[in-house]
Amino acid sequence: MASVTDNNTGYTYPIGKVRGHDTQFISQVPLEDFDNNVYIKVETSSNVDATKIKATLGKGSNNETITTLNLDANGEANVTEYFNSSSETYHITFDWDGTEQEWQDLKDDAITISDAVLLLKETGDFEHGNAGNAYEHPVQYIATDFDANGTLNNQDSFDLLAHVLDVADVFVKYIEDTFSSGFALVPSAVYNAITMNNWTDEDLPDMGDGAFSVDLSNGDVNLAYKSAMWGDANLSHGTVQDNATGSGVTYSIANSSPLTSKSMTQYAASDSTVEATLVTEIKDNGNVHVEFEILSDDTAALQLKVNYDSSRLQFKEVIFDTGDTTTNFGNSDYSSVNMGSIIQNGGAIPVNSTMKIVFEPLETITSAAGLVSIRNTDAASTEGLQQHLNIQ
Amino acid sequence: MKKLTYLLFAILAVSCMKDEEMFIDAPVDSQLEILDIEGLNISS
Numbered sequence: 480m481a482s483v484t485d486n487n488t489g490y491t492y493p494i495g496k497v498r499g500h501d502t503q504f505i506s507q508v509p510l511e512d513f514d515n516n517v518y519i520k521v522e523t524s525s526n527v528d529a530t531k532i533k534a535t536l537g538k539g540s541n542n543e544t545i546t547t548l549n550l551d552a553n554g555e556a557n558v559t560e561y562f563n564s565s566s567e568t569y570h571i572t573f574d575w576d577g578t579e580q581e582w583q584d585l586k587d588d589a590i591t592i593s594d595a596v597l598l599l600k601e602t603g604d605f606e607h608g609n610a611g612n613a614y615e616h617p618v619q620y621i622a623t624d625f626d627a628n629g630t631l632n633n634q635d636s637f638d639l640l641a642h643v644l645d646v647a648d649v650f651v652k653y654i655e656d657t658f659s660s661g662f663a664l665v666p667s668a669v670y671n672a673i674t675m676n677n678w679t680d681e682d683l684p685d686m687g688d689g690a691f692s693v694d695l696s697n698g699d700v701n702l703a704y705k706s707a708m709w710g711d712a713n714l715s716h717g718t719v720q721d722n723a724t725g726s727g728v729t730y731s732i733a734n735s736s737p738l739t740s741k742s743m744t745q746y747a748a749s750d751s752t753v754e755a756t757l758v759t760e761i762k763d764n765g766n767v768h769v770e771f772e773i774l775s776d777d778t779a780a781l782q783l784k785v786n787y788d789s790s791r792l793q794f795k796e797v798i799f800d801t802g803d804t805t806t807n808f809g810n811s812d813y814s815s816v817n818m819g820s821i822i823q824n825g826g827a828i829p830v831n832s833t834m835k836i837v838f839e840p841l842e843t844i845t846s847a848a849g850l851v852s853i854r855n856t857d858a859a860s861t862e863g864l865q866q867h868l869n870i871q
Numbered sequence: 872m873k874k875l876t877y878l879l880f881a882i883l884a885v886s887c888m889k890d891e892e893m894f895i896d897a898p899v900d901s902q903l904e905i906l907d908i909e910g911l912n913i914s915s
Binding site: 599603604605606633636637640641644646647797799803804805806807808809810811821823 | 874875876878879881882885886889891892893894895896897898
């Protein structure tokens with residue numbers, strides 16, 4: 480079959496031959512000679528599963544979609560085949576490719592009691608000193624200035640604490656409960672250059688439409704990004720600011736001035752642990768007791784989220800024995816209990832303090848195995864640093 | 872020092888307004904401070 484179209488009409492022949500006109504010519508414009516690679520390199524915390532992040536590449540003023548792909552476990556993707564011109568403009572947008580539950584789990588893991596304690600210290604609402612100096616990076620201020628007024632105050636402390644206590648969600652309340660709204664992926668050069676003045680003056684870098692161009696004539700191109708999460712005060716699920724920048728990438732914004740009013744040292748994430756025991760047992764009256772005991776002596780705040788089998792158990796109460804100066808909190812929904820303690824006198828939660836959750840059985844229970852599980856935990860030291868729970 | 876306590880009480884108040892089950896067991900102190908939490912004034 481042959482199909483021929485002239486300036487006005489198309490013709491289709493079951494059998495035919497197509498002959499070129501004697502003045503017909505074919506031209507070819509070769510692509511740039513490019514022997515290197517283009518990579519997306521998203522620097523995420525090891526606490527974030529980068530494979531759940533997808534990147535959509537676009538080009539041109541209309542941001543015509545080229546492709547969508549997932550990042551690997553290191554937050555990287557080789558996108559060489561999609562970049563073929565140094566004069567073209569490109570866009571990258573990131574989105575969540577996990578489930579809604581996985582997004583919720585990420586939020587639950589990222590924003591916990593140690594974040595609340597750090598913000599309380601920064602705002603002076605927590606009597607462990609260091610008010611005004613608990614944060615080390617401008618992005619920490621931006622991530623927890625929920626009302627975006629250029630100051631951290633009681634309202635921000637209240638909001639973060641309320642979020643941790645499951646009373647009000649800072650995503651729902653102030654932005655949108657989506658990855659694209661709550662998880663900032665910013666070109667590293669821009670991220671590193673964000674200053675305190677950007678925050679206090681409410682003048683964050685304007686990325687415009689995010690368009691950029693690449694120089695294909697000068698080695699590999701790394702499209703480097705860094706990340707921070709809304710409410711993640713201690714950057715446990717984000718990355719610190721430093722002087723590293725992407726290479727071979729030109730953004731259409733001016734570089735900001737370097738950081739002046741805060742140091743740019745590596746954020747001092749703690750690897751200390753809270754030693755504790757957890758015992759689940761059935762008492763004489765058939766109630767199931769889950770008792771948690773703190774064995775460490777430098778923990779200022781601690782939070783536990785415990786899931787329970789709601790088909791077999793009904794939450795009854797939490798009994799705290801944490802001394803006279805500790806504030807305890809807790810709540811329960813249909814299948815989980817969120818509870819914890821914060822001490823506010825500058826000291827630590829006393830050694831051998833206990834938290835006991837009591838459940839009433841909905842049926843006769845002969846074994847405590849599998850009835851409850853710890854969904855996640857978090858703790859902060861008297862210095863305000865995150866601690867990891869080690870149940871003996 | 873008292874701010875944390877009152878932040879927590881403010882959270883408890885919000886929780887009650889939303890008819891959510893929540894409890895806070897905080898040390899009582901006589902020194903009160905004024906906090907303005909979204910119109911929820913907790914004052915001496």
